[in-house]
Amino acid sequence: xxxxxxxxxxxxFLTVFFGTQPALATQGxxxxxxxxxxxxxxxxxxxxxxxxxYWLRDRGLVRDPGWRMIQYSALFFIxxxxxxxxxxxxxxxxxxxxxxxxxxxxxxxxxxxxxxxVKLVYYIAKLDHLLCVPALVFLYVGLRRLLDRDRPESxxxxxx
Amino acid sequence: MTLYSLxxxxxxxxxxxxxxxxxxxxLHIVRKLRNRDRNNVIWTYLxxxxxxxxxxxxxxxxxxxxxxxxxxxxxxSVWAPIQPFSGAINTLTFxxxxxxxxxxxxxxxxxxxxxxxxxxxxxxRDELLYLNQNLExxxxxxxxxxxxxxxxxxxxxxxxxxxxxVTSRSGSILNINPAGYQxxxxxxxxxSFVGKPIAGFLASETDWQVVKASIEDKGFVSNVEIELLxxxxxxxxxxxxxxxxxxxxxxxxxxxxxxxxxxxxRLIEEQIAQADKLASIGQLSAGIAHEINNPLGxxxxxxxxxxxxxxxxxxxxxxxxxxxxxxxNCKTIVEDLLNFSRTSPAREDLIRIDxxxxxxxxFVQQHADxxxxxxxxxxxxxxxxxxxxxxxxxxVFMNLIMNAKHAIGDTGVLSLSTRYHIAERxxxxxxxxxxxxxxxxxxxxxxxxxxxxxxTGEGTGLGLSVSYGIIKNHGGEILVESRAGKGSTFTILxxxxxxxxxxxxxxxxxxxx
Numbered sequence: 001x002x003x004x005x006x007x008x009x010x011x012x013f014l015t016v017f018f019g020t021q022p023a024l025a026t027q028g029x030x031x032x033x034x035x036x037x038x039x040x041x042x043x044x045x046x047x048x049x050x051x052x053x054y055w056l057r058d059r060g061l062v063r064d065p066g067w068r069m070i071q072y073s074a075l076f077f078i079x080x081x082x083x084x085x086x087x088x089x090x091x092x093x094x095x096x097x098x099x100x101x102x103x104x105x106x107x108x109x110x111x112x113x114x115x116x117x118v119k120l121v122y123y124i125a126k127l128d129h130l131l132c133v134p135a136l137v138f139l140y141v142g143l144r145r146l147l148d149r150d151r152p153e154s155x156x157x158x159x160x
Numbered sequence: 161m162t163l164y165s166l167x168x169x170x171x172x173x174x175x176x177x178x179x180x181x182x183x184x185x186x187l188h189i190v191r192k193l194r195n196r197d198r199n200n201v202i203w204t205y206l207x208x209x210x211x212x213x214x215x216x217x218x219x220x221x222x223x224x225x226x227x228x229x230x231x232x233x234x235x236x237s238v239w240a241p242i243q244p245f246s247g248a249i250n251t252l253t254f255x256x257x258x259x260x261x262x263x264x265x266x267x268x269x270x271x272x273x274x275x276x277x278x279x280x281x282x283x284x285r286d287e288l289l290y291l292n293q294n295l296e297x298x299x300x301x302x303x304x305x306x307x308x309x310x311x312x313x314x315x316x317x318x319x320x321x322x323x324x325x326v327t328s329r330s331g332s333i334l335n336i337n338p339a340g341y342q343x344x345x346x347x348x349x350x351x352s353f354v355g356k357p358i359a360g361f362l363a364s365e366t367d368w369q370v371v372k373a374s375i376e377d378k379g380f381v382s383n384v385e386i387e388l389l390x391x392x393x394x395x396x397x398x399x400x401x402x403x404x405x406x407x408x409x410x411x412x413x414x415x416x417x418x419x420x421x422x423x424x425x426r427l428i429e430e431q432i433a434q435a436d437k438l439a440s441i442g443q444l445s446a447g448i449a450h451e452i453n454n455p456l457g458x459x460x461x462x463x464x465x466x467x468x469x470x471x472x473x474x475x476x477x478x479x480x481x482x483x484x485x486x487x488x489n490c491k492t493i494v495e496d497l498l499n500f501s502r503t504s505p506a507r508e509d510l511i512r513i514d515x516x517x518x519x520x521x522x523f524v525q526q527h528a529d530x531x532x533x534x535x536x537x538x539x540x541x542x543x544x545x546x547x548x549x550x551x552x553x554x555x556v557f558m559n560l561i562m563n564a565k566h567a568i569g570d571t572g573v574l575s576l577s578t579r580y581h582i583a584e585r586x587x588x589x590x591x592x593x594x595x596x597x598x599x600x601x602x603x604x605x606x607x608x609x610x611x612x613x614x615x616t617g618e619g620t621g622l623g624l625s626v627s628y629g630i631i632k633n634h635g636g637e638i639l640v641e642s643r644a645g646k647g648s649t650f651t652i653l654x655x656x657x658x659x660x661x662x663x664x665x666x667x668x669x670x671x672x673x
Contacts, residue, residue, distance in 0.1 A: 034244060034247065034248070037251060038247060038250075038251045041251040041254060041255045041258075042254075044255060044258045044259075045254045045255070045257065045258040047258070048257070048258035048259070048261040048262050049258075049261065051261070051262060051264075051265075052261050052264050055264050055265045055268065056264075059268060074261075101165070101231070101236075102162060104232065105164060105165055105166055106162055106163065106164060106165055107162070107163055107164075107165040107168075108161065108162045108163075109161045109162075109163060110161070116161055119161045119163075123163055123168070126168050127167065127168065127171050128175075129171050129172060129174070129175020129176065129178070129179070130171065130175070132175070132179060133175050133178045133179055133182065136178070136179055136182035136183055136186065136213070136217070137182055139182070139186050139210075139213070140182050140185050140186050140189065143186055143189040143190055143193070143206065143210075144189055146193060147189055147192055147193055
């Protein structure tokens with residue numbers, strides 16, 4: 001009985017280690033895969049900010065000025081994520097826009113639809129700092145207001 | 161389409177710089193918050209968010225600045241291998257921020273729970289601290305309070321005029337207050353009722369069965385009329401209330417009884433009923449007497465006219481004289497009834513009570529055999545002269561002394577006494593004998609007209625009724641105390657009047673009642 005089991009064990013071991021074909025176990029990650037991962041990360045970040053707004057409102061924390069500012073910060077981060085999703089989609093994901101440098105101060109935009117509106121949208125969307133910087137400013141103001149509250153018993157800014 | 165790249169570069173560079181600055185400012189603020197309360201999970205949570213954002217800001221902004229610098233300086237190709245690395249770091253950082261943010265709801269719940277537990281702990285701690293600091297004084301205060309309470313309840317138990325008894329469930333006495341001993345006629349120092357059955361102090365075993373059944377059934381008994389057995393074997397009418405007390409756990413249940421002596425109240429009620437009855441009989445008697453008096457007068461008049469014309473020694477004359485005698489008897493009875501009903505006005509004579517008694521006594525001694533009866537006299541010399549109807553008052557004394565003599569028989573003691581109550585301006589006249597007394601069942605009827613225990617022909621049963629009427633007519637009271645075989649005591653209470661007007665006033669009030 002023991003001999004029979006031992007024989008099966010050795011057969012499996014030798015088959016696994018010496019009978020394999022060229023390795024297919026590790027998948028390659030070339031190409032556009034990184035762009036998708038980045039886009040999913042933006043979606044995840046957007047969802048997290050949305051859920052934060054939901055919980056802040058659900059718990060009534062937005063009655064407190066500090067948490068209200070943090071809510072606005074989350075809103076700007078959502079807008080920023082939408083903006084960057086659009087830019088990445090046009091630029092990297094679907095490669096609908098092509099940017100060429102013309103000298104030091106100019107760029108030429110060409111798009112797959114050959115439509116100026118798409119180029120203008122892309123150009124404006126590239127100014128994403130106009131959304132992410134206000135998001136951080138609101139976060140700063142919100143934290144500042146929480147700090148200014150001199151109420152140790154409700155130091156988390158819980159509305160009384 | 162050709163556009164200027166300057167706005168993109170400038171906003172990119174300035175924005176990236178501002179992102180780094182503001183992310184670190186946020187980190188700075190949140191560190192201050194956390195330093196204020198290092199155990200606050202919300203601040204820890206925000207610190208993690210800000211660390212993530214700072215990493216993101218550095219990674220992204222540094223990348224953007226480097227890219228713009230390299231592109232502007234004509235080394236754009238250098239950026240190509242760096243770009244994927246920078247992008248990956250960016251991705252990781254905001255995924256981290258997003259992941260931390262998702263935990264906000266859970267962190268908030270934990271924070272609220274901690275806050276609640278903290279407040280509970282704090283209040284418990286404060287309470288414990290207070291108890292610890294004030295334990296001794298609290299115990300002292302509570303002990304004093306208990307002592308006061310115990311004292312108050314003990315006082316109620318001790319000074320109550322009603323009997324309070326605590327018994328076991330079976331009815332065995334556990335405690336009884338001083339009033340209990342007093343009502344039952346015992347001295348607390350000479351007898352202890354503890355351990356004895358309460359049923360032994362009730363006149364009837366049935367009473368105890370009723371009380372016990374009610375307590376077993378309903379848990380209480382309320383205002384049940386019972387009779388207690390006094391030490392001298394007389395019954396005391398009482399009201400009993402009681403309730404079952406389960407007591408603290410581990411203790412035998414007890415029954416608390418409150419027993420109220422209503423004997424005096426019952427006697428007063430009986431007296432009121434007696435007075436009402438006599439007043440009603442008096443009204444009836446007066447009506448009858450008035451109606452009979454006139455025909456009797458006519459019969460007497462015509463009889464006397466017939467006697468005048470009749471020959472001496474004739475048989476007819478004897479018959480007429482018999483009629484005259486019987487009519488006179490009838491008139492006497494009618495007059496007695498009128499006296500009882502108090503309709504005839506009282507004359508006013510200034511007399512001394514003791515002299516009036518003496519006059520009556522002498523008259524009785526002359527006409528009845530009082531030789532073997534010991535007569536005890538005790539007259540109060542302070543008794544003043546009084547305005548009374550002498551004839552009627554003497555009639556009262558005559559009735560009472562003759563009744564006493566009849567009760568005593570051949571030998572015995574007759575006690576005559578007066579007592580002047582100065583404060584009440586009242587004379588108390590007492591005529592007592594040690595004769596055969598009055599049976600209890602007859603006591604309530606002795607003042608009724610025509611009630612007598614004497615054999616037919618010995619008395620009309622009007623003597624005491626007339627006496628009652630006369631005394632009431634003088635604004636007084638006549639009371640009797642008697643025990644069969646021991647003798648009787650009649651007590652007359654007469655107000656001392658200065659004038660006839662006062663007598664009238666008293667009589668008026670007496671009638672009003």
